[in-house]
Amino acid sequence: MWSLLKHVTRRLLADRGAMFFITLFPVLMVLILGTSLSGLDRAEAPVGTISALYQVSASDPASATAARQFAVAAQKQGLADLHDVKTLPPAAAADPRAQVADGSYAALVDFQGQGRIALYEGTDGTANQTLEAIMHAYVNSYGAVSEVIAADPGSAQSIVSKADQGSANDAGGGLVQTTLAGHSRSTMDYYAITMLVMMLFMGGAIGGANGLYASRRNGTLRRALASPRSRLGIYGGYLLQVLVMNLVSLIVIMLFSLIFGAHYAATVLDNILLFVSFLAAGMAVGAIFIVVGLFIRVNPMAVVMAPIWVLLFLSGTMTQFIAIPGVTPYLPPAAIQNAAFRLTIFGEAGPSLVVLVVSLVILVVAALVGALIFKRKQVA
Amino acid sequence: MPEEYVQVEHLVKRYGDVVAVDDLSFSVHPGEIFGFLGPNGAGKSTTINVLVGLTKWNSGQIRVAGHDLAHEAKAVKAQIGLVPQEIALYRNLPAKRNVEYFASLYGLHGKALKEAVAEALAFVGLSEQADRRVSKLSGGMQRRLNIACGIAHHPKLIVMDEPTVGVDPQSREHILAGVKTLRERGATVIYTSHYMPEVQEICDRIAIVDHGKLIGCGSERELLALVTDQKRIRVEFAPAGEEASAELVKRVQLLPDIRTAALDREQPSLLNIDAQVDLADYSSILSVFIELGLPIKQITSEAPDLETTFLALTGRELRS
Numbered sequence: 001m002w003s004l005l006k007h008v009t010r011r012l013l014a015d016r017g018a019m020f021f022i023t024l025f026p027v028l029m030v031l032i033l034g035t036s037l038s039g040l041d042r043a044e045a046p047v048g049t050i051s052a053l054y055q056v057s058a059s060d061p062a063s064a065t066a067a068r069q070f071a072v073a074a075q076k077q078g079l080a081d082l083h084d085v086k087t088l089p090p091a092a093a094a095d096p097r098a099q100v101a102d103g104s105y106a107a108l109v110d111f112q113g114q115g116r117i118a119l120y121e122g123t124d125g126t127a128n129q130t131l132e133a134i135m136h137a138y139v140n141s142y143g144a145v146s147e148v149i150a151a152d153p154g155s156a157q158s159i160v161s162k163a164d165q166g167s168a169n170d171a172g173g174g175l176v177q178t179t180l181a182g183h184s185r186s187t188m189d190y191y192a193i194t195m196l197v198m199m200l201f202m203g204g205a206i207g208g209a210n211g212l213y214a215s216r217r218n219g220t221l222r223r224a225l226a227s228p229r230s231r232l233g234i235y236g237g238y239l240l241q242v243l244v245m246n247l248v249s250l251i252v253i254m255l256f257s258l259i260f261g262a263h264y265a266a267t268v269l270d271n272i273l274l275f276v277s278f279l280a281a282g283m284a285v286g287a288i289f290i291v292v293g294l295f296i297r298v299n300p301m302a303v304v305m306a307p308i309w310v311l312l313f314l315s316g317t318m319t320q321f322i323a324i325p326g327v328t329p330y331l332p333p334a335a336i337q338n339a340a341f342r343l344t345i346f347g348e349a350g351p352s353l354v355v356l357v358v359s360l361v362i363l364v365v366a367a368l369v370g371a372l373i374f375k376r377k378q379v380a
Numbered sequence: 381m382p383e384e385y386v387q388v389e390h391l392v393k394r395y396g397d398v399v400a401v402d403d404l405s406f407s408v409h410p411g412e413i414f415g416f417l418g419p420n421g422a423g424k425s426t427t428i429n430v431l432v433g434l435t436k437w438n439s440g441q442i443r444v445a446g447h448d449l450a451h452e453a454k455a456v457k458a459q460i461g462l463v464p465q466e467i468a469l470y471r472n473l474p475a476k477r478n479v480e481y482f483a484s485l486y487g488l489h490g491k492a493l494k495e496a497v498a499e500a501l502a503f504v505g506l507s508e509q510a511d512r513r514v515s516k517l518s519g520g521m522q523r524r525l526n527i528a529c530g531i532a533h534h535p536k537l538i539v540m541d542e543p544t545v546g547v548d549p550q551s552r553e554h555i556l557a558g559v560k561t562l563r564e565r566g567a568t569v570i571y572t573s574h575y576m577p578e579v580q581e582i583c584d585r586i587a588i589v590d591h592g593k594l595i596g597c598g599s600e601r602e603l604l605a606l607v608t609d610q611k612r613i614r615v616e617f618a619p620a621g622e623e624a625s626a627e628l629v630k631r632v633q634l635l636p637d638i639r640t641a642a643l644d645r646e647q648p649s650l651l652n653i654d655a656q657v658d659l660a661d662y663s664s665i666l667s668v669f670i671e672l673g674l675p676i677k678q679i680t681s682e683a684p685d686l687e688t689t690f691l692a693l694t695g696r697e698l699r700s
Binding site: 003004007010011012015016138218219220222223224225226227228229230 | 468513530665
């Protein structure tokens, strides 16, 4: 076993292509992403002045008051400048949307009551996103406060006074209190996880399939099978190869992403769980692709990479903006990375434990199936 | 040591409806170099694969060093060193790491392994290249390293599948001398090759297989005796055009007592004729030359060699 491990490690270290793929490539990715994307999550760019129309079309007095109160609160928080409020000429007021359409105003915000807002957007994307964010916040707050008041009408006064405190002093509590979940999170945290998922799928697939394929092609498998070493022992060598590859890959990515400011889980135990669950998932992928390597007749790089890339793309691994409702959450990479996010951000170990157990089951089943085929099939 | 080191009896191997090896029986004496000859598709590689435990067979019995391959595969494999036709090496690893790995598969480790690696590399003349990556070695050196990987664990039976394919003459001589040395050290060698002169030079006995069947087996002299009714006549003539040469071959082939007639590959103005041994009167051959107006320079007649024997037994050339 020891000599096999030495041999597998030597082969891996001597394989420049594999070493580039599992160490230098992710390091470069971390380097590029770390330097270019780490500032994405900081909204430092000034939005500038957005000239928007707003009207209150709510008929019930409470909603109309709420809308006006929102405007006052926005004024207090510096979100909106109501000094520039103008009364539109009667013709324009009759059709305010036309003012947006012709570019005179960025958008029309119509407070329709019961927390409903109609936002008629113009062509300025930044203005639209900004207004959407503000209005979302309003709608959410309205809904939350309405729920509380409906359940406990006596709390209305308390909420109002808290809201007042919040607007007077940002540091002093306010309606919503925010606490950080262990760390100040950055885009790098997201990419560190997704990169690990990417590597365990690509590395596992290529390492698993290519290891056997290359040995079949260059005759070294034939030579090994002619030795008195058992077939199962030789098969185990390929699993060992995937294990070493995954270990090197995981350690390198985790270390380098830490250097570039990524955060993982808050506790040592959770980090161990994260590492072990990723390792098990990588081994499961590797074990499946070793079976593929038993049959494949062309270079795995040519056939395995494309579906893996598609799978990763659809799983939101390449970018968080890709997600197909009803499909993405059930794709293995998405499930693994979501479990990792829940562990690292919220400290929820459950999903990662599920990933660990499912991966181990798949690993055992794939290894047994592979071993059975390897034992019976003429593989060399 | 058993009287016969390798005994193959009534071996049959089928791939679906195709019978690759058909009731093949032969034996290999201890300490001999046993040549295994056959054209492509003759069943040679299948037999070798069965013998080294890589392929299961349908029926028949194989014994190596007294062990039954069907029931004692591990014991049989421990006796064998395989030198495959392809260069089965890890190209990214240094030469010595390759030998070390393959020798370790036979249970060698520690000091014994180190010594075995050094010895094998020295045997093939690659001691100074021990730390060089395989990809940096020349083709001939890779072939020699391929052999080192098959013999480092001191196997009693060495199976060499065309070990000199594509090597330069110097490396070939080195390899052939090495095979003889292995025999002198007591190893039994099964040697397959497409190069008849190699087989003639180093093999003590030769088996010829074709269509999965054993066509002949014995020493060179014994094999030649199988086709004593044939002799080779060589007629050297003045260089002629392609059309005339083709017509010549066609007409000579039609003559009685002529088995085959073909122009020499390297010298197109030389006609090789395999004829019945009792053909004493060459007048019919000469008349064809006269009719076609081709002046004859020289006629020689010689006893059949292993090449003609092979042709006579299989109806095919060795490299067909």
